[in-house]
Amino acid sequence: MTARRLSVIAASVLVAAAFAWAFVIPNLRPHVFHGVVMQSLAEAPAIDLQATTGDLVSLDSFSGSLVVVYFGYTHCPDVCPTTLSTLNKALSRMGDKADDVEVVMVTVDPQRDTVALLAEYMAYFNESFIGLTGSVEDIATVATTYGVYFAANEGDGESGYTVDHTAHLMVIDRAGHLRLVLPPHLGPEEIAADLEYLS
Amino acid sequence: MKRIVGFVSVAAIAVSACGSPPGVEARDAWSRPVPPVAPATAVFVEIHNGTTDVVTLTGADSAACSELQLHETALDEAGVMSMRPLAGLAIAPGDKETLAPGGIHLMCMSPDTALEEFAITLRLRNAEDVVVEVIVEDR
Numbered sequence: 001m002t003a004r005r006l007s008v009i010a011a012s013v014l015v016a017a018a019f020a021w022a023f024v025i026p027n028l029r030p031h032v033f034h035g036v037v038m039q040s041l042a043e044a045p046a047i048d049l050q051a052t053t054g055d056l057v058s059l060d061s062f063s064g065s066l067v068v069v070y071f072g073y074t075h076c077p078d079v080c081p082t083t084l085s086t087l088n089k090a091l092s093r094m095g096d097k098a099d100d101v102e103v104v105m106v107t108v109d110p111q112r113d114t115v116a117l118l119a120e121y122m123a124y125f126n127e128s129f130i131g132l133t134g135s136v137e138d139i140a141t142v143a144t145t146y147g148v149y150f151a152a153n154e155g156d157g158e159s160g161y162t163v164d165h166t167a168h169l170m171v172i173d174r175a176g177h178l179r180l181v182l183p184p185h186l187g188p189e190e191i192a193a194d195l196e197y198l199s
Numbered sequence: 200m201k202r203i204v205g206f207v208s209v210a211a212i213a214v215s216a217c218g219s220p221p222g223v224e225a226r227d228a229w230s231r232p233v234p235p236v237a238p239a240t241a242v243f244v245e246i247h248n249g250t251t252d253v254v255t256l257t258g259a260d261s262a263a264c265s266e267l268q269l270h271e272t273a274l275d276e277a278g279v280m281s282m283r284p285l286a287g288l289a290i291a292p293g294d295k296e297t298l299a300p301g302g303i304h305l306m307c308m309s310p311d312t313a314l315e316e317f318a319i320t321l322r323l324r325n326a327e328d329v330v331v332e333v334i335v336e337d338r
């Protein structure tokens with residue numbers, strides 16, 4: 001066997017390996033979630049709140065869809081718009097698969113977030129995004145069952161008060177189980193990959 | 200002697216023509232597009248301190264905002280996000296600070312959301328005010 005032939009064989013082995021690495025192996029590998037997977041498949045806690053669509057909404061209204069629940073508020077200038085914009089980008093990456101993903105923001109500031117304000121705010125990021133509000137007590141109940149913390153701070157002057165809140169995204173699968181918690185720093189690609197896997 | 204004076208003045212012109220006279224420079228100022236009903240929006244910017252003193256950003260002004268305050272967003276280990284006013288942001292000589300999402304921002308109250316671009320004036324301690332144009336874009 002000549003050295004030349006050997007090098008041809010070596011080169012083709014390398015090409016085959018590169019091909020496998022690039023195309024075959026990724027498909028064999030199980031999906032690695034970017035978010036934190038809930039180990040016990042508990043039913044997602046009930047949500048009964050006023051929706052920006054005008055109706056009272058319960059989780060059952062979304063059954064069969066993948067539901068992404070976020071707790072935020074419209075006076076939040078940084079993290080909330082960033083999250084909603086990131087979610088919109090994630091959905092546009094998903095194409096048709098985004099059709100049955102429902103994005104819902106429960107306001108942690110029902111005092112200032114009226115249904116009308118929430119409706120316009122959410123629709124700006126994506127026509128399909130829904131805002132949910134209710135009494136402080138009702139929202140506190142929902143938040144607590146999702147392990148979400150929120151508390152208003154004393155404000156100063158015109159800027160008013162701010163609300164500390166958990167910035168994670170909760171993902172409820174089609175069967176109504178709380179499946180995944182997405183930390184706030186994830187980008188559109190990572191969120192889309194996790195949602196696509198569950199859809 | 201005349202010759203030396205001539206040389207010195209040429210050198211002085213050369214230094215000032217270099218583009219960045221020693222001072223404070225604001226770059227890449229931007230803000231996310233937000234709905235017209237948004238009560239507030241955040242402005243982000245990179246500030247370079249080319250002086251030999253510590254310069255402190257204390258706030259800003261703009262015709263596009265009713266108020267423009269320095270704020271800090273913090274995320275704790277439990278994922279709780281909070282935002283607090285910041286009295287000042289000190290920038291060491293020769294250093295830069297970047298105001299970015301999830302960190303420090305200038306909070307623009309009642310923003311004029313119709314604008315695609317607006318000027319803000321950075322208020323600095325130890326340096327002249329700096330005017331910078333903010334680009335509204337989704338990043």
Ligand SMILES: [Cu+2]
Pocket residue numbers: 077270271282304305306
């Ligand atoms: Cu702020």
